[in-house]
Amino acid sequence: MEQWFAIFFYANFLIAFISYMYLFKRRKLIGFHLGMNIAMIAGGGLSLGTGVALINQFPLHYMEITVASAVTGILTGVLFGGLFDYQTLLTGYINGLLMGLMAPMVGAASSGSVPFMLFLEIFIIGSFGMVLVASKLS
Numbered sequence: 001m002e003q004w005f006a007i008f009f010y011a012n013f014l015i016a017f018i019s020y021m022y023l024f025k026r027r028k029l030i031g032f033h034l035g036m037n038i039a040m041i042a043g044g045g046l047s048l049g050t051g052v053a054l055i056n057q058f059p060l061h062y063m064e065i066t067v068a069s070a071v072t073g074i075l076t077g078v079l080f081g082g083l084f085d086y087q088t089l090l091t092g093y094i095n096g097l098l099m100g101l102m103a104p105m106v107g108a109a110s111s112g113s114v115p116f117m118l119f120l121e122i123f124i125i126g127s128f129g130m131v132l133v134a135s136k137l138s
Helices: 002-029 032-057 062-081 086-110 114-137
Strands: none
Touching: 002 032, 002 062, 002 114, 032 062, 032 086, 032 114, 062 086
């Protein structure tokens, strides 16, 4: 069961990296409204996935996982938001921070539920997929 959490953890970062590389090429074609949504989805989604996966793998390290999840969300939100403008960067920053602080609580409440983690992964992959489709249509 713990192998699935590790696979989901690394898959989230791979999906975020691929999405970032795709959006980096199209950043001049994307408006700031869509850019804000992209920064919020990226920062929040990656920190949520990171926090839930890590708290299920290391349940006794709550403080360290909260910090790691928040830092992951902040950096991701800033990177994706920085593609567009400073207001979008700030939106990605704060959304990544807040989701990073809440993610370990959600993961602790799920208590290692594989169906919940599978649902969360489908949500994160679907969100990044919608980002890519929306950026292509903009």
